[in-house]
Structures are given as structure tokens and as C-alpha cells.
Amino acid sequence: MPSPTPAGHHHETGYDRRRLRQWLDGEARADGVTRRRLLTLLAATAAGTALGAPRTARAADTPIVKPLPPEWFIQRGTNAETRWEALHKTGHHTPNDLFFVRNHTATPLLSADDWRLRLWGSGLRHTPSEAKPVEFGYDDLRALPAVTRTAFVECAGNARSSYTTQQGDTVAGTPWTLGAIGVARWRGVRLADVLRRAGLSPHAVDVQPRGLDAEYLSGGENLGRVRRPLPLAKALDDVLLAYEMNGEPLPHDHGYPVRVLVPSWVGIASIKWVGDIEVSAQPLYSPWNTTFYRLFGPSHPENGSAPITRQTIKSAFELADGATFTAGRTHVVHGRSWSGAGAVTHVDISTDGGTTWQPARLHDRPRAGTWTRWSHTWRPDTPGTTHLLARATDTAGRTQPETAVPNTHGYLFNAVIRHPVNVV
Structure with a gap:
């Protein structure tokens, strides 16, 4: 007999459905994109028109820092897909130099000495606005109790090309084969510990990390820095603020100095180069769980599915x-x-x-x-x-x-x- 669904999974499904209703009813805040624009995009997609691959802002000459030898990687613009034959006999954990790269723009070169994590928002007891954030430095995080966890990070579009090559379906986005995944041993602190130290309010419902990479352009619109909300229950469960990967400081391409790690969820939830976290007493939405990372098409609800969360098999x-x-x-x-x-x-x-x-x-x-x-x-x-x-x-x-x-x-x-x- 199969084991029951993992703890929290049913709660996540309920959260997805509830937030989708709240957004459609105008009860949630969609940060960075207007409701009119979102409804236009949703209507176009529901009618069967693919949105097309998002265009990135102009990247640097080298959007990825680490070497990308062709026997290890397939380069895809600002991204790099791991070749599966390169993983043969590499052990359970993917070596850092073989780990795939998913960037919206270019890898930023940040300094741990200058880095600060700012927590703010209506979901904190003593910080009702961004004007009074709570800050943690790199050494502050490393002084907190550490946790080590083995987990995969996988792009939501991994194996996307198979929709076309195996099924004849037309889809939009980077044509990943199967190499947009890696497993690492991550070390960091529980996001729950940081939220509680920042003064978590009993009214908090959503937590939204935001990266420090460049602002993202799509279809001529500036959508701002990459950010995506998490339900508070998930944030308090198994989410890490990771600063090590396979026993080493995070490489620049994988989020140095600190990234979010959301086990078992689609990779967009594991924000790299995290710089601030909004803790909100109001449901939050961003382009990364409204326009992107939802399911549209004839087999899905007319206005699109709830934001996708857990990865598939x-x-x-x-x-x-x-x-x-x-x-x-x-x-x-x-x-x-x-x-x-x-x-x-x-x-x-x-x-x-x-x-x-x-x-x-x-x-x-x-x-x-x-x-x-x-x-x-x-x-x-x-x-x-x-x-x-x-x-x-x-x-x-x-x-x-x-x-x-x-x-x-x-x-x-x-x-x-x-x-x-x-x-x-």
C-alpha cells in the first residue's frame, strides 16, 4: 500500500484554491503587474494563445560565471542545462560545477560583507511598513542554529521539449530536455527561525522573498526583481535560507551569499540571491504566480490553474x-x-x-x-x-x-x- 500523501500537501492544495479565488475576486495584491494587464493575459491564454517565451533584460557578456564545457552543459541563453551523461557515477549529490543554472538575467557578483536580508511588511509585529525593516547580516545568519538538508532543485519547465517531441504539443519557453535539475546537500538556517526572530505576527498569511539579480523585462514591461510568495505554513515547515552547497559557500550562479530553498516545489520558489522578504497579513501575488507558473490551456480552468507548487514525477x-x-x-x-x-x-x-x-x-x-x-x-x-x-x-x-x-x-x-x- 502506498504511504499517505506527505504532511502539508493537502493544506497546500487548499491554499492554492483559496488564493486563486481571492485573486480572481480582487481580494489579494498582485505586486508589479496591474489587474487589467493580468486579465488581458489570462484571456489571451485561455483562448489558446501561448504567451511566448519571456524576454530577459539585456544580460552581461557572461550571464553565467562558472565554466560551461560543452561535454557537461547545453547553453540556453542565460541558462545552462546539465547533460545527463555527465552525471554518470557522480554520486547522489550533483557536484557544484555540474549543477544546472536557471537565471532570469545575469548572475550578480555580490559580497557577503555588504549583504543584508531585510524583513518587512504587515505580517510582522513591529514592522508595519517597509520603512522599519528588520535586518540580518551574513554573520547574523551563520550564528543561528544550522540545518543540513539534501534536496533537489528543478525548473518547472524541465523536460518541456518532450511535449513537442513526444506529443506534438506547441508550448512556449526554454526547450529543456531533462537536465534542469540537480540534488545538493544544502546548509543554512530555517526560514521559520528568522521569521520568528523578526517578530512574526499571528495575522501573517504570506511570505514573499525577492532576489537581488537585475530587474526582469517581459514583453516590454519591467516586472521588477524576481519574487514569489509562499504560504506561511510552507515557510514555517521545511524552507531554508541556505548559504552552503555541498559543503562549500554557495557559488555565485547558485545564489551566493544566501538563497531560499523550498524542498519539493518548482525551482522558481527557491529564490536565489535573496535580499528582502515581505511578510504580509494580506494574500500576495507577483508575475511569477499569476502570468507565469500557472497552467493554461484547454485541459485547465478557463482563467488558469492555481499557481503551481510541488514538482511532478x-x-x-x-x-x-x-x-x-x-x-x-x-x-x-x-x-x-x-x-x-x-x-x-x-x-x-x-x-x-x-x-x-x-x-x-x-x-x-x-x-x-x-x-x-x-x-x-x-x-x-x-x-x-x-x-x-x-x-x-x-x-x-x-x-x-x-x-x-x-x-x-x-x-x-x-x-x-x-x-x-x-x-x-
Whole structure:
């Protein structure tokens, strides 16, 4: 029997539905974009017109700081996707130099000595306005009790290209394959501890971190710095303000000096280079949970879904597309599966394009918030092209389907990926 849905998941679903009603009824604040503009965008999308890929502000000559050798990464504008073959035998945690990069603009080069985290808003007892923020310096955070947590960060659009290549659906956005994910060992402080030290009010409902990267332009509009609200219950649960990644200070591309880490949620919630946090007694919205990071299209509500939160379930082989295998020899293929709804407990493998399935051997104790590594022994007999398939099941009872329900932004692809290989 599958384990129950993780604690807090039902609460999150209720929160999503409630906030969507509040926004549509005009009871919430949509910061940075007018209600008229949002309704125009929603109407266009509900009619089946994709919004198109957001345009970034003009980036620096080198929007990403770390080296991006082509054998490790696929460069995608201000972003860099990890090649899965580069992850083969790297261990459970993704090395920092192999970790994918998702930037809206360019990586800022910040100093920990000058950095301050400002908390403000109507949800704090003693700071009813931004004029009286509570501040924490880098050393202040490091002096608080530390927590270490292994967790994945994954872009909501990871595997987006498969909507088109496997299903023929037209979607907008960066055409990620499966490499917009990484697992790291994060160290930092609980956001709950910082909020309580700042004077959390019993009336607080939403918490909105904002980054220190450049302001973001989309369709000729300046949407300001990247920010996205969290329900207070999630902020007080397992969210970290992280300052280390795999035992080292955060690299610049991954949020130095401090970033937000929201386990199991879509990557946009884990704001990098966090500089301030609004704590509000009023529901909050930003372009990143109104215009973006909601589901639109014929299979979704007329005005769009609630803002997406938890990631979906996926699997990937540690192989390049078109990898070559020798017929008549025994091979061991490796891969990883993960889910935002719970731990992955079972993976089935097909080496004949989905006709037959066999269980994979799991190499990790299943844990929520991270992936499970696995392997499968295969002896191909006949030369030619075929597809390898991996299908995961998690503790919430979710199993990867054959087809993903499309949406115009191409978020949350969860279908089994058909991985092409050659047998010679």
C-alpha cells in the first residue's frame, strides 16, 4: 500500500484554491503587474494563445560565471542545462560545477560583507511598513542554529521539449530536455527561525522573498526583481535560507551569499540571491504566480490553474541521446527518478520501447525531496534503433503516465520519456 500523501500537501492544495479565488475576486495584491494587464493575459491564454517565451533584460557578456564545457552543459541563453551523461557515477549529490543554472538575467557578483536580508511588511509585529525593516547580516545568519538538508532543485519547465517531441504539443519557453535539475546537500538556517526572530505576527498569511539579480523585462514591461510568495505554513515547515552547497559557500550562479530553498516545489520558489522578504497579513501575488507558473490551456480552468507548487514525477537515464550498445553483450544502464509528492519507491524499465517492463534495482533508500538512483542489466540481441523507458512510482501512489496533460507554458511534464539508443 502506498504511504499517505506527505504532511502539508493537502493544506497546500487548499491554499492554492483559496488564493486563486481571492485573486480572481480582487481580494489579494498582485505586486508589479496591474489587474487589467493580468486579465488581458489570462484571456489571451485561455483562448489558446501561448504567451511566448519571456524576454530577459539585456544580460552581461557572461550571464553565467562558472565554466560551461560543452561535454557537461547545453547553453540556453542565460541558462545552462546539465547533460545527463555527465552525471554518470557522480554520486547522489550533483557536484557544484555540474549543477544546472536557471537565471532570469545575469548572475550578480555580490559580497557577503555588504549583504543584508531585510524583513518587512504587515505580517510582522513591529514592522508595519517597509520603512522599519528588520535586518540580518551574513554573520547574523551563520550564528543561528544550522540545518543540513539534501534536496533537489528543478525548473518547472524541465523536460518541456518532450511535449513537442513526444506529443506534438506547441508550448512556449526554454526547450529543456531533462537536465534542469540537480540534488545538493544544502546548509543554512530555517526560514521559520528568522521569521520568528523578526517578530512574526499571528495575522501573517504570506511570505514573499525577492532576489537581488537585475530587474526582469517581459514583453516590454519591467516586472521588477524576481519574487514569489509562499504560504506561511510552507515557510514555517521545511524552507531554508541556505548559504552552503555541498559543503562549500554557495557559488555565485547558485545564489551566493544566501538563497531560499523550498524542498519539493518548482525551482522558481527557491529564490536565489535573496535580499528582502515581505511578510504580509494580506494574500500576495507577483508575475511569477499569476502570468507565469500557472497552467493554461484547454485541459485547465478557463482563467488558469492555481499557481503551481510541488514538482511532478520524472525519470532519466544517465545516457546521451543515441548512445550506442553492442548486441550480444551485457550492459548495465543507470538512471535516477524523483518526485515532488514523495519518495520514489519503485522503477520499471523497458528496453523494447514499452512492450515489456522489468523492475530496476534501487541504489538508494527512498527519501522525499531527493532522487532515487537505480540500475538495470540489459543484453540486447538485435542491432538497430530502440528506446529505453523508465517509469517511476512514488509514496503518494503516483506513477508516470504514457502522456502528459499539455499546458501552454510546458510546465510539469511527467510522462515516461522515450530515450533513443542504437544497438550495433
